[in-house]
Amino acid sequence: MSEARYIMIGGFLGAGKTTAMLRLAHHLVREGRTVGLITNDQSSGLVDTALARANGLPVAEITGGCFCCRFQSLMDAATQLAKESAPDVFLAEPVGSCTDLRASVAYPLRRLYGEQFSVAPLSVLVDPVRSLRVLGLEPGKAFAPKVVYVYRKQLEEADIIVINKCDLVDEARRAKLQEALGREFPRAKIFTISALQAKGMEGWFGEILDGDLATFTAPELDYVTYAEGEAMLGWCNATVKVEGERSVDGNALLRELTVEMQRTLSRQGIEVAHFKMTLAPEEDGGDIGVINLVRGDAEPFMAHTLGAELQSGELILNLRAEGDPEALYGALTDALLRIATEGHKLEVTFEHAERFRPPKPVPTYRMAEV
Numbered sequence: 001m002s003e004a005r006y007i008m009i010g011g012f013l014g015a016g017k018t019t020a021m022l023r024l025a026h027h028l029v030r031e032g033r034t035v036g037l038i039t040n041d042q043s044s045g046l047v048d049t050a051l052a053r054a055n056g057l058p059v060a061e062i063t064g065g066c067f068c069c070r071f072q073s074l075m076d077a078a079t080q081l082a083k084e085s086a087p088d089v090f091l092a093e094p095v096g097s098c099t100d101l102r103a104s105v106a107y108p109l110r111r112l113y114g115e116q117f118s119v120a121p122l123s124v125l126v127d128p129v130r131s132l133r134v135l136g137l138e139p140g141k142a143f144a145p146k147v148v149y150v151y152r153k154q155l156e157e158a159d160i161i162v163i164n165k166c167d168l169v170d171e172a173r174r175a176k177l178q179e180a181l182g183r184e185f186p187r188a189k190i191f192t193i194s195a196l197q198a199k200g201m202e203g204w205f206g207e208i209l210d211g212d213l214a215t216f217t218a219p220e221l222d223y224v225t226y227a228e229g230e231a232m233l234g235w236c237n238a239t240v241k242v243e244g245e246r247s248v249d250g251n252a253l254l255r256e257l258t259v260e261m262q263r264t265l266s267r268q269g270i271e272v273a274h275f276k277m278t279l280a281p282e283e284d285g286g287d288i289g290v291i292n293l294v295r296g297d298a299e300p301f302m303a304h305t306l307g308a309e310l311q312s313g314e315l316i317l318n319l320r321a322e323g324d325p326e327a328l329y330g331a332l333t334d335a336l337l338r339i340a341t342e343g344h345k346l347e348v349t350f351e352h353a354e355r356f357r358p359p360k361p362v363p364t365y366r367m368a369e370v
């Protein structure tokens, strides 16, 4: 049996990794290939997994830590997928606050499992609006310097930098960003795409499906600064059941909750990295609502709308923002109380809730050379 392709799509929180991965997955399925998705997060109750399932794709999730720090769980996820659907392409999405994936995942995979996997070049996606701010090319709320350190380290280790969401910026801003990225991270090939609109995907797909992982020495990384940068971000996940006496407009519920969260967090000076929610009716049928907010001053975006009203359903909330996890959790419970309970007269039951700062990353392997 020939080896399976292993493709990792990295990039900061909210850059569009899942959207791009789903595009690639559907592209491959159309070509008759078999795919297996691997989602990953520091905690459980993942919007990304719910999305992959709603797309009808085989998915394994690694929760409770990033796969750089739990390399074995990555192999276990691949084995599980291999048993279920024997994928010839694995698509893995690392946690958006992780870096050093070349040394902690790509090179170890190639060295230790080179007969099983052909490892694709490492892609790092950027949201151009966020990136223009982080790189200091445009004014606007950026993250603390240690978070910016992590952001830049992601770019430094990339084989491919993908400027995603090109539909959001005009040609002059895109060119300004591409020029800066090319100058600061000269090793990477740069592609421009819109994963949402499925534009410009072919060149990038070709490169990750057929190109080679580069073999340069992985960039040095100060794990103390990296850990401090990651820990500046608060994480809050919750899964709640909502139930009413009569049907409600789930799309309005998602929108109002997001606007309420946006207001509260902005009042507290907390910058959102990514706030995402799904709402799926209990009486399944494949309907799902998805909303995202990728910056404090962005417009909430409904990536999928629910086709019908619902009387009961499951809400999954994932919030990552530069602030105290307790404050994030407080904002979330307040918003649920005000909007879901008081506003829409829904009974809200928590099935799962976690809030924390990511722990210090301790990779299973660190191989700076392939």
Ligand SMILES: Nc1nc2c(ncn2[C@@H]2O[C@H](COP(=O)(O)OP(=O)(O)OP(=O)(O)O)[C@@H](O)[C@H]2O)c(=O)[nH]1
Pocket (backbone or CB within 6 Å): 011, 012, 013, 014, 015, 016, 017, 018, 019, 020, 048, 095, 096, 164, 165, 166, 167, 168, 193, 194, 195, 196, 197, 274, 276, 291, 292, 293, 294, 301, 303
């Ligand atoms: N306008 C626009 N929005 C996009 C594009 N690609 C993704 N998005 C939106 O960006 C938001 C975040 O997308 P995701 O795919 O969830 O981002 P991610 O990188 O997987 O996020 P995390 O897993 O939280 O790190 C969603 O609202 C997407 O619809 C794009 O090309 N254009």
Ligand SMILES: [Mg+2]
Pocket (backbone or CB within 6 Å): 017, 018, 019, 048, 093
């Ligand atoms: Mg994602």
